[in-house]
Amino acid sequence: MDFTPLSRFIDRIVAWRIPWAEVLVMHRNETVFRYRAGYEDLEAKTPIGEDRMIYLYSLTKILTCAAALQLVEKGAILLGDALSDYLPEYAEMKVRQQQPDGSDSVEPAERPITVRDLFTMTAGFSYDLTAPALAEAAKRTNGRLPTREFAAALAKEPLLFEPGTRWNYSLCHDVLAALVEVVDARRFGTYVREEITGPLGMRDTGFFLSETQRSRLVPQYQYDDESCKAVRMDGDWHLVGTEFESGGAGLLSTVSDYALFLNALTNRGTSPDGVRILSAAGVDLMRADQLSEHTRGDYNWSQLAGYGYGLGVRTHISKAGSGSLSPLGEFGWSGAAGALAIIDPESQLTVMYAQHMVNNPEPYVHPRLKNVVYGCL
Incomplete structure (x- = not known):
């Protein structure tokens, strides 16, 4: 594996308009590549550091659906x-x-x-x-x-x-x-901590930050087309209540921490340490295309061409439609600030990509990032 093209791609998009970007690639449970570039604080010119806390936004949805699928498996x-x-x-x-x-x-x-x-x-x-x-x-x-x-x-x-x-x-x-x-009968955040993040050893994933974690929360940016630069936009606009644990967009985490959860799904529900959060059948149900003839026409985002929609995740169903190098059955989702999850049981590949800029150029970045990753294998 030669990941030089991936580091060059990260450098290119950071030089273009994204303040910082980081990618972590796991293959067969081993981290085979990790790279970050850019500034976590543009004004202070502070290079992006390790284990920085970010808003996951809609990457939360994968974990929420996994939590609900646990209840399906229990017959609840x-x-x-x-x-x-x-x-x-x-x-x-x-x-x-x-x-x-x-x-x-x-x-x-x-x-x-x-x-x-x-x-x-x-x-x-x-x-x-x-x-x-x-x-x-x-x-x-x-x-x-x-x-x-x-x-x-x-x-x-x-x-x-x-x-x-x-x-x-x-x-x-x-x-x-x-x-x-x-x-x-538990609060959603408690359920998540006791049934998923705790067992997986995810110490930096939750709906609310400790003081120590807050010191690691990086600034958030929004690209301003008029000035052609990223401007600071702190705050979580999905937090509509102080006790609202948003299953759609509320989690905060780090690249390293959330990759532990994603990799358990890559292993079809079980972590390398033997912690099972879902059965293999549950993971396969999650990534089974659920779109019908009535709903498929609404699922028309350009970056999801060739993908169906499973239980809360995109799922690759047509190489001809997507032009993607990933195999059929690769699945995942993305977040409003630009994070992307790639979960691939067939290739035993997990990718966690992060940035912290909303109105992100997702249709440009995500399909290209995916192809660069697979081209490096």
Whole structure:
């Protein structure tokens, strides 16, 4: 293996517009390459250091779906169950519909939201964190808005479409976290710590930072097209309550720490030390394409061409469609600040890529990064 092209690629995108970038490559449970370049603090010209804390944003979704899949394996829930069996407020949902004269109306939903809909982004939710019902609940809880309260409030908002009929990237996995809480009777963050991150030895992954960890949280940036430079944009805009443990975007971690979780999935659910978080069958279900003829047309992001959507993850289904060097069955997801997870059981390959700039050029960086990695093997 020669990873010179990968280090050159990282250098190129850092020189282009990204303040810093880091990539960790594991093959057969061994770290075979790690490289970082750029400045964690552009103003102070501080080189990116080791084990820096970052917002994972939507990379959280992979872990949330793994947590919920554990409950499927235990027989506590089924994918076909109605969500209202566990969260009763979802029993009588409304759907926003457009009338022939162009006006909007709100009608009773004809289909129930299922547990599968939460996993697969087909429940009909939006990604509007400023929705009136959420704002009201935050005010009512004095800004705490715990995860279960968040889900209860979201049920008051009309759906965008009939459950199961379309794919829409949304707050589904935040509600999935609330489902885990209700079924298991532990707070979602406690469940994650006791069932996944703790057993795997992940000491730097969680929803809230200790003081020591906060000292390692790196600045976040946003690229400004007018000035053609990255400008500082600190804060987590997904944190809508002080007790909200967002299953869709709430985790913070480090490259090293989150790679431990990703590598367990590469090993089809079991860490190199023998800690099992999912069965091999559970991992295979997670990466099985769940899109239907009704939902596939909505899943049209350019960087996901040739990929299906499983239980919370992209999954490679067509080399001709993707132009990717990765094998079929490679899966993972990405985050709003630019992080990318590549999980590949067939090649026994795990890749954790990180940066900390929102409005990131994901359609450019991620497909290229993936091909460069596989070209180095």
